[in-house]
Amino acid sequence: MAKFGKMEEGGFDKSYYLYQRNLHSPQKILSSYRRQKGRIMSMIAAFYGGKSILITGATGFLGKVLMEKLFRTSPDLKVIYVLVRPKQGQTLQQRVFQILDSKLFEKVKEVCPNVHEKIRAISADLNQNDFAISKEDMQELLSHTNIVFHCAATVRFDDHLRHAVQLNVTATQQLLLMASQMPKLEAFIHISTAFSNCNLKHIDEVVYPCPVEPKKIIDSMEWLDDAIIDEITPKLIGDRPNTYTYTKALGEVVVQQEGGNLNIAIIRPSIVGATWQEPFPGWVDNLNGPSGLIIAAGKGFLRSIRATPMAVADLIPADTVVNLTLAVGWYTAVHRPKSTLVYHCTSGNLNPCNWGKMGLQVLATFEKIPFERAFRRPNADFTTNNITTHYWNAVSHRAPAIIYDFYLRLTGRKPRMTKLMNRLLRTLSMVEYFINRSWEWSTYNTEMLMSALSPEDQRVFNFDVRQLNWLEYIENYVLGVKKYLLKEDMAGIPEAKQHLKRLRNIHYLFNTALFLIAWRLLIARSQVARNVWFFIVSFCYKFLSYFRASSTLNA
Ligand SMILES: CCCCCCCCCCCCCCCCCCCCCCCCCC(=O)SCCNC(=O)CCNC(=O)[C@H](O)C(C)(C)COP(=O)(O)OP(=O)(O)OC[C@H]1O[C@@H](n2cnc3c(N)ncnc32)[C@H](O)[C@@H]1OP(=O)(O)O
Numbered sequence: 001m002a003k004f005g006k007m008e009e010g011g012f013d014k015s016y017y018l019y020q021r022n023l024h025s026p027q028k029i030l031s032s033y034r035r036q037k038g039r040i041m042s043m044i045a046a047f048y049g050g051k052s053i054l055i056t057g058a059t060g061f062l063g064k065v066l067m068e069k070l071f072r073t074s075p076d077l078k079v080i081y082v083l084v085r086p087k088q089g090q091t092l093q094q095r096v097f098q099i100l101d102s103k104l105f106e107k108v109k110e111v112c113p114n115v116h117e118k119i120r121a122i123s124a125d126l127n128q129n130d131f132a133i134s135k136e137d138m139q140e141l142l143s144h145t146n147i148v149f150h151c152a153a154t155v156r157f158d159d160h161l162r163h164a165v166q167l168n169v170t171a172t173q174q175l176l177l178m179a180s181q182m183p184k185l186e187a188f189i190h191i192s193t194a195f196s197n198c199n200l201k202h203i204d205e206v207v208y209p210c211p212v213e214p215k216k217i218i219d220s221m222e223w224l225d226d227a228i229i230d231e232i233t234p235k236l237i238g239d240r241p242n243t244y245t246y247t248k249a250l251g252e253v254v255v256q257q258e259g260g261n262l263n264i265a266i267i268r269p270s271i272v273g274a275t276w277q278e279p280f281p282g283w284v285d286n287l288n289g290p291s292g293l294i295i296a297a298g299k300g301f302l303r304s305i306r307a308t309p310m311a312v313a314d315l316i317p318a319d320t321v322v323n324l325t326l327a328v329g330w331y332t333a334v335h336r337p338k339s340t341l342v343y344h345c346t347s348g349n350l351n352p353c354n355w356g357k358m359g360l361q362v363l364a365t366f367e368k369i370p371f372e373r374a375f376r377r378p379n380a381d382f383t384t385n386n387i388t389t390h391y392w393n394a395v396s397h398r399a400p401a402i403i404y405d406f407y408l409r410l411t412g413r414k415p416r417m418t419k420l421m422n423r424l425l426r427t428l429s430m431v432e433y434f435i436n437r438s439w440e441w442s443t444y445n446t447e448m449l450m451s452a453l454s455p456e457d458q459r460v461f462n463f464d465v466r467q468l469n470w471l472e473y474i475e476n477y478v479l480g481v482k483k484y485l486l487k488e489d490m491a492g493i494p495e496a497k498q499h500l501k502r503l504r505n506i507h508y509l510f511n512t513a514l515f516l517i518a519w520r521l522l523i524a525r526s527q528v529a530r531n532v533w534f535f536i537v538s539f540c541y542k543f544l545s546y547f548r549a550s551s552t553l554n555a
């Protein structure tokens with residue numbers, strides 16, 4: 001056997017890890033890697049082997065994909081600590097095991113059969129002092145953690161400022177304090193958002209100062225009452241659209257100001273979408289970002305959306321974000337950059353796609369892979385101004401909902417469509433800001449990191465979004481929404497297509513009936529309409545007579 005055996009993706013060569021741990025500088029590791037030229041091994045995967053990793057937000061969309069990749073590529077990591085709050089009557093263990101037993105983790109079970117033993121759920125609520133972590137658990141975390149990935153956040157756009165500050169700012173501050181007491185800590189990776197400075201058009205990979213210091217905001221949240229906070233919120237968030245982007249920006253400032261001597265990096269993903277390749281294409285499990293709207297369009301609720309077709313749709317697949325995050329964790333721990341580096345994880349400047357192209361591809365995919373039991377045929381369109389938006393909202397959203405609720409009432413059922421439609425319209429109003437503008441994010445640090453990776457790491461931890469084929473990605477995204485979010489069976493596609501045909505026929509019938517009724521009313525009331533009607537009828541009669549006469553002559 002060779003001294004350092006071949007390491008496959010998902011596999012791990014322990015001897016190489018031990019060897020690497022004994023080396024002291026990144027240069028030595030790199031040169032050792034080069035000496036191993038010809039052997040396939042991932043330095044990043046090896047780096048995480050034997051490590052104790054703390055993840056916040058592990059039960060969230062990104063957190064799950066992050067855990068999956070870690071277990072799959074570094075199955076001999078020591079432990080992943082996850083800070084979890086009990087929810088919906090489930091214990092922590094149940095919550096975590098439910099994730100591990102999901103389809104997302106199928107591949108992990110093959111390479112890491114003892115995955116259940118390598119995860120340690122710690123009861124924690126990031127809204128509480130010291131996160132309400134028990135003394136014993138805290139001691140364990142402080143003395144063992146090597147890497148921290150801070151993913152937890154409130155991502156609701158309309159969260160009350162007090163709550164958003166608590167989770168996105170104060171909790172980050174507390175976590176940094178904890179991190180500063182971790183003697184074995186090698187890197188602290190903070191997940192922010194590319195939209196934290198969406199008030200700017202061009203955004204560099206730097207932390208921008210906020211007009212009011214985060215400390216002052218945190219303090220004021222302690223004594224101001226809700227009514228006053230509501231009043232000052234618009235002034236504080238300024239030209240940002242919501243409390244989410246504002247508090248994520250404050251969170252970054254806290255990281256920079258209070259990071260002390262820690263090795264810290266900030267990652268700013270844009271709009272995180274379904275997975276591109278890993279562990280399989282199209283995985284998604286929540287309604288955030290475009291996913292909820294894809295459902296609304298596919299089920300026929302969403303008929304028009306105010307968007308600028310040429311604006312860049314800066315989507316980034318969840319696995320791309322995770323690959324960059326793990327590469328950044330490795331780089332920050334091994335290379336220890338002198339300052340806090342910010343990495344943009346965006347697609348717009350490397351491989352842009354616009355909302356128009358994306359929307360058309362979503363609609364084209366519905367033709368091939370329709371969703372089941374649609375309310376109406378998927379036929380959404382973009383509007384570009386206020387008047388048409390209001391018009392289509394009234395005609396295509398509210399009116400059908402009212403008619404359907406009337407039908408539900410008539411048949412003795414509970415009306416629900418108007419409520420659902422109101423929620424959809426509210427969601428649309430929240431995302432409008434992001435789909436009618438384009439931003440430029442510089443990606444120097446991200447590109448620098450890409451070039452610092454070995455070819456094998458570039459393959460295993462691929463975050464080069466230039467390789468992404470948008471049409472294929474969007475098709476897989478829609479398919480993933482159907483399979484993993486709506487939990488619809490592919491065997492139901494023929495029936496779904498039949499259902500759409502029925503809806504089309506109903507649509508034609510309805511429109512014809514509506515036209516005839518309107519016309520009949522018009523004729524009854526207007527002489528001009530009557531004249532037009534007689535003209536059309538006599539024209540048709542003459543045409544038919546001529547046609548009959550010429551066919552008799554030919555015979
Ligand atoms: C040319 C022709 C072509 C034609 C084309 C045609 C096009 C056709 C194709 C169309 C697709 C292509 C275009 C896509 C555009 C995408 C734009 C995305 C931009 C995102 C930018 C993100 C930038 C920043 C990124 C980040 O950095 S962070 C991540 C982003 N953060 C979020 O995305 C949270 C948003 N959400 C909330 O902020 C709250 O949800 C809130 C909305 C306030 C409601 O709030 P509320 O009314 O209280 O309702 P909830 O309690 O939340 O929910 C109540 C109920 O609604 C459900 N529901 C929650 N959500 C959503 C949702 N979205 N969509 C739908 N339903 C949802 C929930 O399941 C619950 O159902 P139930 O359980 O009751 O049955």
Ligand SMILES: NC(=O)C1=CN([C@@H]2O[C@H](COP(=O)(O)OP(=O)(O)OC[C@H]3O[C@@H](n4cnc5c(N)ncnc54)[C@H](OP(=O)(O)O)[C@@H]3O)[C@@H](O)[C@H]2O)C=CC1
Pocket residue numbers: 056057058059060061062063083084085087124125126127150151152153154155167191192193194248268269270271272273286288289
């Ligand atoms: N999704 C996106 O489009 C983007 C996301 N981001 C950033 O990525 C990170 C992860 O986002 P994403 O995974 O999508 O978000 P999710 O909403 O899916 O996950 C949020 C996570 O935070 C946890 N959390 C929330 N409140 C608390 C609390 N009080 N105590 C403990 N845990 C808590 C949630 O736990 P629980 O399961 O118990 O609710 C969940 O695990 C965030 O920092 C977000 O800002 C950045 C850009 C885009």
